[in-house]
Amino acid sequence: MHVVLWDIDNTLFDYRHIDDVATSFVLDAIERDLGPEQGAIYRSSFYDVVENIRHSHSPLHHHKELYWKTVFQHSHIDISLTDVHRYTVMYEDTFLQQLKAPFEGVETCLRRIIQQGGKNIALSNNRYRYQLARLDKLRLLPFFATLFCFDEMGYSKPDPHIWTFLASQLPPCDSVMAYIGDSWKEDILFARQHGIPHVFWKHNDEASSHHNDEASSHHNDEASSHHNDEASSHHNNNHNIVYRFASYMDLVDRLDALWTNDYLL
DSSP states (O other), X not given: OEEEEEOOBTTTBOHHHHHHHHHHHHHHHHHHHHOHHHXXXXXXXXXXXXXXXXXXXXXXXXXXXXXHHHHHHHTTOOOOHHHHHHHHHHHHHHHXXXXXXXXXXXXXXXXXXXXXXXXXXXXXXXXXXXXXHHHHHTXXXXXXXXXXEHHHHSOOTTOTHHHHHHHHHSOTTOEEEEEEESXXXXXXXXXXXTXXXXXXXXXXXXXXXXXXXXXXXXXXXXXXHXXXXXXXXXXXXXXXXXXXXXXXXXXXXXXXXXXXXSOOO
């Protein structure tokens, strides 16, 4: 059976906006709890510390509890694990309240893959319980055969051990046909370097601006050349293809080719 692997955050739904809202809500609560002086110190340090965490190679760089705790340590403010957990729950509750719908066309894509005899599997660097709740809120759970997350796998993308883990979990008859994600490093290069035949990059203005530091040079120099040059030789270089699509409805129009011709371009 053909398997399509999906990233979740900012691939299935607009993560950036919701994350900003939920993070600001928690920062307001922390400021109230700490008082004006320490609250201001915490907030002024937050984004610089978080940026350092994101650019580190920590397997926990997607986890908000690490953010709250690390910023407290950086600000030399004592914090209990109970409070760290409370702020994390506050963040997740606010996130779910703000989460309304997936990107337009996502459900149609997922449904089409199943109708064609394929299988959708979600792969995330976040924790299982959070991503399960998000997929449930989006009403996308029925379209996924399995959800694999960092805390279950013991690895986070782009760790190559994930492919060994997947091989141990999937039936021998399953083969990964495609990987769909929004991050150049964690999704695109991760899949390409391990021989995944097709990679599709969910690319919009918001994702592009957020990933300028990690993707702009690759996007301009590599993705465009792959898109233009390899389209004509996709039968020979399928594992290198990056297909950039502006919307999921655009991708839906090409799904039939994935099954009938083994390529999407």
